Amino acid sequence: MRSVETFRDLQTEVTEWRRYLHRNPELGYGLENTAKFVTEKLASFGINHIETGIADTGIVALVQGEGGDGPTIGLRADMDALPILESSSKPWSSEIPGKMHACGHDGHTAMLLGAAKYLASERHFKGSVAFIFQPAEEVLPSGALGMLQEGIMQRFGISKVFGMHNRPNLEVGKFAICNGPALAALDEFDLVVKGKGGHAAAPHQTIDPVVIAGQIVLALQVLVSRSTDPTEALVISITKLMAAQAYNIIPDQVEMGGTVRTLVPRLRDFAERQILASAQGIARGFGGDVELKYRRDCPVTFNHAEETELAIKVARNLVGYASVDDKVRPRMGSEDFAYMLEARPGAIIWLGNGATAGLHHPAYDFNDEALPYGVGYWVNLVETVLAA
Numbered sequence: 001m002r003s004v005e006t007f008r009d010l011q012t013e014v015t016e017w018r019r020y021l022h023r024n025p026e027l028g029y030g031l032e033n034t035a036k037f038v039t040e041k042l043a044s045f046g047i048n049h050i051e052t053g054i055a056d057t058g059i060v061a062l063v064q065g066e067g068g069d070g071p072t073i074g075l076r077a078d079m080d081a082l083p084i085l086e087s088s089s090k091p092w093s094s095e096i097p098g099k100m101h102a103c104g105h106d107g108h109t110a111m112l113l114g115a116a117k118y119l120a121s122e123r124h125f126k127g128s129v130a131f132i133f134q135p136a137e138e139v140l141p142s143g144a145l146g147m148l149q150e151g152i153m154q155r156f157g158i159s160k161v162f163g164m165h166n167r168p169n170l171e172v173g174k175f176a177i178c179n180g181p182a183l184a185a186l187d188e189f190d191l192v193v194k195g196k197g198g199h200a201a202a203p204h205q206t207i208d209p210v211v212i213a214g215q216i217v218l219a220l221q222v223l224v225s226r227s228t229d230p231t232e233a234l235v236i237s238i239t240k241l242m243a244a245q246a247y248n249i250i251p252d253q254v255e256m257g258g259t260v261r262t263l264v265p266r267l268r269d270f271a272e273r274q275i276l277a278s279a280q281g282i283a284r285g286f287g288g289d290v291e292l293k294y295r296r297d298c299p300v301t302f303n304h305a306e307e308t309e310l311a312i313k314v315a316r317n318l319v320g321y322a323s324v325d326d327k328v329r330p331r332m333g334s335e336d337f338a339y340m341l342e343a344r345p346g347a348i349i350w351l352g353n354g355a356t357a358g359l360h361h362p363a364y365d366f367n368d369e370a371l372p373y374g375v376g377y378w379v380n381l382v383e384t385v386l387a388a
Ligand code: NI
Pocket: 103, 104, 105, 137, 165
């Protein structure tokens, strides 16, 4: 087990990479400059098995250990930024107005590069490590899913996969993780309430979709509070509600939209079925009807038991027992690493980013003090899971 001090030497260089990426953010799949930077760095470490252009700008680099035959494990970093105008006032602020690394993917990419540099020179492990650099974590369709559809798990023979994401308001030098569901599944829906429009002064000659929509908004919250096991998490939020543009017209229809978040796959089926049943029942009771379009995006990010134990052990050996919260509560956000955890066993861990602005906030910045902890976690994880 190597101490955090081992990785302080790398910190200056990794910080430079991180700040370069921060100044030059790119979005979604369009990561041409980022991918070029990552590929050039990987090549400069003496890594010769690098595949680029996976799901447009994704990269996988393979490093073989000197400890003999063994499995291949995947370590994943995301590389994309967000369409936000930065207000951090840091000297390394985004040079591209309207784009910024507000989720710390610049830090994730730099830390994985740091680990790749270290492990390419000190190959004290068996088997191989696949360094996965992913585009499009923040947009749909998901970059993780895209890379899986191009067969990275099979092509590189990856048997386990690990992820890491920074967490604001968790102290630098601390880690947090939980077994089982860590982040929610993300679904979205559009619901059109159909009535019959007319003059606002003659409601009896109409079927008012606004009144029907109002009842539906409330009924959907009853699905959560009265029809869902209170120990299981379900969020249904109506976020869009569009009717007529005039004071004196009852519209023909109201368009609603919203999101469903849950930690239990079964509740996705429940939500899809019951949103339709409730809305339809209400609308038909008043002579109207509804049309539902329900889309399932990211699944639940599910940490597997054995790999979670390994991650906890590695983190505790690095920073001490008490600095790793091994039972952190799941959150209802989502993360497309979920798809990789559906494909292979693995775990995602949270890395303390200190008292910074929150993720996706214009004043957010990845904390460079966290870099050696992240690099140290990756290296020690490899030397533990693939101990020669
Ligand atoms: Ni993120």
